[in-house]
Amino acid sequence: MDIFWPMIFWQHAAICHKSIILFGYKCCRSVEKENIFGVRQQLVITSRQYGRWMHRNPGKVLLPFEETSKVDLKKEKKIIDLDPEILYKSKVKTDKVTETKTVTSEDNSASTLPPEKSKQIKSNRKEKLQKRNFYLSQKKVFDDNHDIIYEKLGENDGRISSLLVKLKSKKERLRSGQTLVEGWRLIVDGLEAKCKLKYLIFSKVEDLNNLRPFLPKTGVSIYKIPYKQIEMWSDVETSPGIFGIFETPTAENIRRFSKPLPLNFICDNIRVPGNLGAILRAAVGVGCDKVLLSKGCVDVWDPKVIRSAAGAHFRLPIHHSIEWSDMPSHLEEDTSIFIADSNTKVDNLDDESDTEYGNVPVLPYYGVEFSSLSHITLILGGETEGISENSYELASSKHGVRLNIPLQKGVDSLNTGMAAAVIAFEIRKQFIQTWAKAKLQKQMGLAT
Structure with missing residues (x-):
């Protein structure tokens, strides 16, 4: 049993040391006739040999029953040399060509122009470079064309x-x-x-x-x-x-955009940067006069505080690292002291031994007429440390009051920044209402 296989010329290149050789592969035929089992075995072997070459692309397939078919295969005439030294030389040549092209492209305008014109272009370019270097040394921001210099x-x-x-x-x-x-x-x-x-x-x-x-x-x-x-x-x-x-801006050179409220904040030992930033942000929003930071608070110029404050550092006078002994000197003489306290406990004034909270009573934050006061100072404590004894002593000496925010059952307290915002905007609301009534009465008096 003769089995005919077509002659297949594979378009494949084997890379040798210095040349590329094109070669083909021809599948053979099996000739076992007596043993059928043997023939099948040889057929499997030949098919596997054929399968190993199936991943290559055939250039031409010659069938045995097409005698008139013309074979027209192209032969590789040139031999490609892959010597690494030649490759390195070609790379050096290309690098030199690119360098010469860049040089010629920069001076192309000058070389093709007359000598006087090219000389003028070079002088203008040199003058611009000198001017730019001068601007950089003088820390100028804009050039003559109003472009930013960097x-x-x-x-x-x-x-x-x-x-x-x-x-x-x-x-x-x-x-x-x-x-x-x-x-x-x-x-x-x-x-x-x-x-x-x-x-x-x-x-x-x-x-x-x-x-x-x-x-x-x-x-x-x-x-x-x-x-x-x-x-x-x-x-x-x-x-x-x-x-x-x-x-770093100081409390003296801060620029205000509007008239502030007669309100100060005292931050008592606030150590979390996010909480201090939230307090500063609320202080700017409500229109505080200034913020006083006791010694022991987190650095007011810490990057986390700056991000959470959202620009409050540039719009609000901030005094930091103040000793409690120096705190009264930063306050107005007629100011009224209030403490934002989540504790509703009131001391028994008859018991002299119980002096944890001094003589500072506690009221809900909406139970005080803030608009009747000439100036207000609100003390805010940290969530971890709470209100210090120094704050209670200062409030007791100024006949102060503790303010409490009533909450739902099961909720102990609010975030420090949130509590500051709740109380501060209640103060702002009362002042605005009082000022609006006074302005309305004044307008009605002028009308009559």
């Missing part, structure tokens, strides 16, 4: 690392008098409050354009670095991609 830095630049390392430490922040702010919105808050911006570090030009209307004309060093570097120094999971370094 210096592009590479990865791991020493100026950026030395600058940001210092601002991560509380001691270095106090020594240098500088504060790090992350995100263009907080930078805008600082610029609107007329705080002095020293450095601006960004990765995308779009973020820089958001600050264009608020940037000063001089005094800012602007650096562009890769986003990976900013992400490495960032304190958040997804960095906004821009840093601003301000001179």
